[in-house]
Amino acid sequence: MLSTLELKVTPFHERTSRLSVAQNWRRWAGYRVVGSYDLSLDHEYWAIRDRAALIDVSPLMKYVIEGPDAARLLHRLTPRDIDRMTVGQVAYTGWCDEEGKLIDDGTISRLGPQHFRLTAAEPSLRWLSMNAVGMDVRITELTDQVAALSLQGPKSRAVLNRVCKDKLDGLKYFRWMNTSVGNVPISVSRTGYTGDLGFELWMEADQALPVWDALMTAGDDYGITPCGILAMDMARVEAGLFMLDVDYTAAPHAWIEGQKSSPLEMGLDWAVNLDKKGYFVGRRALEREKREGSAWRMVGIEVEWEGLERLFAEVGLPPQIPSMAVRESRPIMCDGKQVGYASTSTWSPVLKKYIALAHVQRPYYEVGTSVLMEVTVEHHRKYAPAKVVKLPFYEPAWKKK
Amino acid sequence: MSVNTYDAIVIGAGHNGLIAGAYLARAGKKVVILERREIVGGAAVTEEIFPGYRFSEFSYVVSLLRPEIIRDLELPRHGLKILPLPSSVTPLDNGDYLAAWADHEPTRREIYRHSPRDAEAMDEYSRVMARAAKAIKPVLSLVPPDPSSMSVRDMLGLLRLGKYAKSLSEKELYRIAKLVTQSSADLLNEWFEFDALKGTKSASGIIGTFLGPHSPGTAYVLLHHYMGEIDGAFRAWGFAKNGTGGVTAAIAASARALGAEIRTNAAVKQVIVKGGRAAGVALENGDELRAKVVLSAADPKRTFLGFVESQYLPDEFVTQIKSFRVRGSSGKVNIALSALPQFTCLPGESPLHKGAISISPSIDYIERAYDEAKYGQFSKNPYIDIIIPSMIDRDMAPPGHHVMSCFVQYAPYDIEGGWDDQKRDAFGETVIRTLERYAPNIRRIIVGKQVITPKDIERIAGITGGNIFHGELLLHQLFFLRPAPQWADFRTPLPGYYFGASGAHPGGGVMGAAGKLAAHEVLRDWR
Ligand SMILES: Cc1cc2nc3c(=O)[nH]c(=O)nc-3n(C[C@H](O)[C@H](O)[C@H](O)COP(=O)(O)OP(=O)(O)OC[C@H]3O[C@@H](n4cnc5c(N)ncnc54)[C@H](O)[C@@H]3O)c2cc1C
Numbered sequence: 020m021l022s023t024l025e026l027k028v029t030p031f032h033e034r035t036s037r038l039s040v041a042q043n044w045r046r047w048a049g050y051r052v053v054g055s056y057d058l059s060l061d062h063e064y065w066a067i068r069d070r071a072a073l074i075d076v077s078p079l080m081k082y083v084i085e086g087p088d089a090a091r092l093l094h095r096l097t098p099r100d101i102d103r104m105t106v107g108q109v110a111y112t113g114w115c116d117e118e119g120k121l122i123d124d125g126t127i128s129r130l131g132p133q134h135f136r137l138t139a140a141e142p143s144l145r146w147l148s149m150n151a152v153g154m155d156v157r158i159t160e161l162t163d164q165v166a167a168l169s170l171q172g173p174k175s176r177a178v179l180n181r182v183c184k185d186k187l188d189g190l191k192y193f194r195w196m197n198t199s200v201g202n203v204p205i206s207v208s209r210t211g212y213t214g215d216l217g218f219e220l221w222m223e224a225d226q227a228l229p230v231w232d233a234l235m236t237a238g239d240d241y242g243i244t245p246c247g248i249l250a251m252d253m254a255r256v257e258a259g260l261f262m263l264d265v266d267y268t269a270a271p272h273a274w275i276e277g278q279k280s281s282p283l284e285m286g287l288d289w290a291v292n293l294d295k296k297g298y299f300v301g302r303r304a305l306e307r308e309k310r311e312g313s314a315w316r317m318v319g320i321e322v323e324w325e326g327l328e329r330l331f332a333e334v335g336l337p338p339q340i341p342s343m344a345v346r347e348s349r350p351i352m353c354d355g356k357q358v359g360y361a362s363t364s365t366w367s368p369v370l371k372k373y374i375a376l377a378h379v380q381r382p383y384y385e386v387g388t389s390v391l392m393e394v395t396v397e398h399h400r401k402y403a404p405a406k407v408v409k410l411p412f413y414e415p416a417w418k419k420k
Numbered sequence: 421m422s423v424n425t426y427d428a429i430v431i432g433a434g435h436n437g438l439i440a441g442a443y444l445a446r447a448g449k450k451v452v453i454l455e456r457r458e459i460v461g462g463a464a465v466t467e468e469i470f471p472g473y474r475f476s477e478f479s480y481v482v483s484l485l486r487p488e489i490i491r492d493l494e495l496p497r498h499g500l501k502i503l504p505l506p507s508s509v510t511p512l513d514n515g516d517y518l519a520a521w522a523d524h525e526p527t528r529r530e531i532y533r534h535s536p537r538d539a540e541a542m543d544e545y546s547r548v549m550a551r552a553a554k555a556i557k558p559v560l561s562l563v564p565p566d567p568s569s570m571s572v573r574d575m576l577g578l579l580r581l582g583k584y585a586k587s588l589s590e591k592e593l594y595r596i597a598k599l600v601t602q603s604s605a606d607l608l609n610e611w612f613e614f615d616a617l618k619g620t621k622s623a624s625g626i627i628g629t630f631l632g633p634h635s636p637g638t639a640y641v642l643l644h645h646y647m648g649e650i651d652g653a654f655r656a657w658g659f660a661k662n663g664t665g666g667v668t669a670a671i672a673a674s675a676r677a678l679g680a681e682i683r684t685n686a687a688v689k690q691v692i693v694k695g696g697r698a699a700g701v702a703l704e705n706g707d708e709l710r711a712k713v714v715l716s717a718a719d720p721k722r723t724f725l726g727f728v729e730s731q732y733l734p735d736e737f738v739t740q741i742k743s744f745r746v747r748g749s750s751g752k753v754n755i756a757l758s759a760l761p762q763f764t765c766l767p768g769e770s771p772l773h774k775g776a777i778s779i780s781p782s783i784d785y786i787e788r789a790y791d792e793a794k795y796g797q798f799s800k801n802p803y804i805d806i807i808i809p810s811m812i813d814r815d816m817a818p819p820g821h822h823v824m825s826c827f828v829q830y831a832p833y834d835i836e837g838g839w840d841d842q843k844r845d846a847f848g849e850t851v852i853r854t855l856e857r858y859a860p861n862i863r864r865i866i867v868g869k870q871v872i873t874p875k876d877i878e879r880i881a882g883i884t885g886g887n888i889f890h891g892e893l894l895l896h897q898l899f900f901l902r903p904a905p906q907w908a909d910f911r912t913p914l915p916g917y918y919f920g921a922s923g924a925h926p927g928g929g930v931m932g933a934a935g936k937l938a939a940h941e942v943l944r945d946w947r
Binding site: 058059061062065069174240241242324325369370 | 504522820
């Protein structure tokens with residue numbers, strides 16, 4: 020038995036712990052998951068961008084919502100138009116408090132007319148139940164019972180086609196289907212956290228290992244590579260995807276108003292369906308924000324290399340930047356004052372650029388604005404010239420094809 | 421303007437020509453890039469030599485390609501991906517190996533296994549070389565000054581121009597000056613004792629030269645290869661997705677997107693001169709194209725002795741170009757395989773199969789290989805630099821099958837009696853026999869092989885003399901002396917005619933600096 024003082028391990032632990040050369044573990048929602056398998060992140064990162072990366076994402080919170088009012092509940096809870104969601108569809112969404120500030124984000128899969136799966140970063144049972152008062156729904160948490168694998172990269176489809184009973188060629192971006200691997204039933208969604216071609220696989224926890232093994236064997240010819248969450252962290256920044264409590268503070272975790280963010284501020288305009296019918300939590304506030312414009316925006320920041328090089332050359336060094344994503348706030352300046360902050364920055368190996376996700380104030384968040392980002396050069400604070408750019412930084416043609 | 425009238429004509433669609441064309445188009449110029457072959461890329465091409473098996477036919481690894489070019493031309497958006505080469509390994513005659521990885525600890529432990537002393541020496545050696553490379557690197561992106569003679573003092577002066585030079589002590593500067601003139605054998609013998617380590621290190625000092633590890637000047641080439649390794653996150657050798665042709669395909673796509681026109685099957689015969697200025701080109705097919713400037717990105721011999729009538733160039737310059745050394749010394753064998761070669765030292769499939777594999781057991785081995793070449797023969801026991809691209813990029817061969825790239829030295833361009841089919845076959849056989857010593861199953865799994873001699877490099881890639889760098893990386897052919905004294909700033913004695921390829925400063929390799937810098941000089945002169 021696991022003592023309560025230990026972190027939980029995922030259903031894949033038997034495999035992942037053995038494969039991890041680096042034994043570099045990270046905490047994720049009370050679980051212990053592999054940070055990186057290798058001593059350097061190169062091999063895992065490039066698996067995401069060029070081959071097939073197998074990532075254990077079991078710690079994702081998972082809920083099943085069933086019953087005659089299941090759609091009504093999600094319609095009320097999120098800014099997505101659930102009525103327009105067909106069975107087989109997956110929708111990414113954030114959800115808000117009454118003030119229109121983000122509580123969490125995740126995906127909703129419509130498994131049946133009255134049957135949904137919701138993923139979340141944070142425990143959400145209480146929030147779900149509170150909003151379901153008087154509704155005919157059953158909400159079940161399946162976080163520990165359902166194992167999840169993310170297979171990401173341009174070769175992910177080819178690998179799955181080899182192991183799954185059904186071909187995945189017809190599975191479109193943000194759709195899911197049922198199939199099986201050997202005799203293990205799984206559901207596969209065309210989703211992920213990397214901005215590349217990719218899939219997430221959902222299965223019963225006690226049948227997880229045969230699926231892992233089948234993928235590893237079938238993927239061998241395609242260079243399948245177990246990948247930890249550190250390499251994924253670089254990829255998700257390139258893809259312009261943010262992370263709860265890193266790039267935004269969940270409203271319930273905020274001590275002060277200024278720490279909260281709305282989905283519009285986070286650039287989720289496309290996922291806020293203000294044209295949908297009826298009430299949803301935060302609707303009034305979001306309508307107002309839409310009318311008046313957002314005070315902040317999450318944007319992409321691209322550091323100008325030549326400028327960075329000059330700062331380092333002043334002390335006789337070539338630019339020194341960490342070769343992994345850094346979750347550390349860095350001031351963004353313009354016109355002699357601070358106008359925002361970068362929340363995650365990373366070297367992008369595919370773009371050969373130093374990039375960051377940042378919160379920037381109006382009007383500085385317009386694409387093309389020249390700003391400065393604080394960097395540390397030999398223990399001194401310096402300001403590197405940078406630009407506000409459109410997200411995502413990187414989007415390969417095959418992501419949605 | 422008529423269809424055949426341009427602001428600028430670029431001759432040659434190697435990576436340098438494509439880059440020059442892209443930068444000119446980016447500045448709003450109407451540009452055409454002319455290529456004699458049916459495909460673009462020059463020495464940086466991928467070809468499907470056998471159905472299903474794709475090869476980086478000539479150049480096979482990338483390290484020097486300048487990141488600012490990647491960013492300026494948005495090459496990732498046009499498909500460029502550079503996949504890291506994680507390791508290198510030298511098989512030993514006793515069935516063991518010597519390996520190196522990107523990570524310091526395992527590498528140190530590995531060297532320690534063979535020589536504890538060398539393990540420590542390596543740390544310091546790396547620091548010294550990296551600092552020297554750091555000092556020299558900025559010089560690569562400078563347009564060379566124009567001193568009339570070359571001395572150690574000039575060399576130091578040039579280094580002081582470098583942005584990082586102020587962090588170097590006088591002692592270090594002199595160490596660099598020494599490095600630049602030393603032989604790689606002398607340098608390495610000062611530091612190390614383990615033969616395979618010295619052999620492998622010395623190999624990078626002779627690549628593309630007609631010299632042995634004991635020849636003075638080879639230490640510099642060693643340093644030249646260190647350049648790619650000093651920038652931390654963007655370090656080291658990589659393999660381009662879809663082979664080296666993936667690099668030029670991305671540059672070509674970017675150039676087109678920027679508005680440049682690229683014509684293949686368009687061999688240039690001559691540069692048209694009007695009123696003492698380059699005014700266009702005449703193609704082999706008889707077409708004439710007009711432009712304000714012409715930029716040649718072909719090799720220096722073609723550029724100055726082939727395309728331009730000698731009356732338009734000063735005699736002294738013509739003499740200098742004639743004596744510019746372009747003797748090819750390397751060949752390549754590209755092999756399609758039905759399975760993974762089984763190296764005695766790497767049974768089964770090892771992660772080391774993803775990196776470079778070097779047949780370089782000792783300095784003596786390589787020097788002996790050179791001895792044969794000196795007297796007009798190809799080496800009977802050659803130095804071979806191997807990679808298995810299908811282990812890095814699975815799209816290079818059918819699933820389960822592999823392609824293997826073998827860069828071989830020495831194979832002299834001026835082989836005794838001249839190259840013919842029989843000698844090419846014998847050369848190929850020598851390479852297979854050498855490989856067999858380390859990977860006994862190799863012959864049985866060969867599906868097809870392409871043997872490339874320096875003569876073939878000249879014939880296929882259009883590089884006079886077949887030297888992989890368009891001219892040896894020798895001290896007297898570098899910096900402000902490349903391709904000739906006073907003409908290292910991408911201008912030529914013929915006004916309106918520019919030169920920006922591997923035969924120009926800062927030299928060969930898929931680096932792009934010459935093409936980019938040449939385009940900048942063209943734009944600077946634009947009126
Ligand atoms: C076998 C081999 C292996 C190598 N390995 C490596 C390596 O691993 N890594 C590395 O960095 N470098 C390597 N190199 C060196 C590198 O490939 C070259 O330095 C580089 O590709 C040269 O680029 P370039 O644009 O200067 O010239 P090129 O690529 O030679 O381009 C010149 C172009 O001009 C064209 N041309 C010639 N005449 C005419 C004409 N009359 N009209 C129109 N077009 C013409 C040619 O067809 C060619 O396309 C290798 C080279 C060879 C040959």
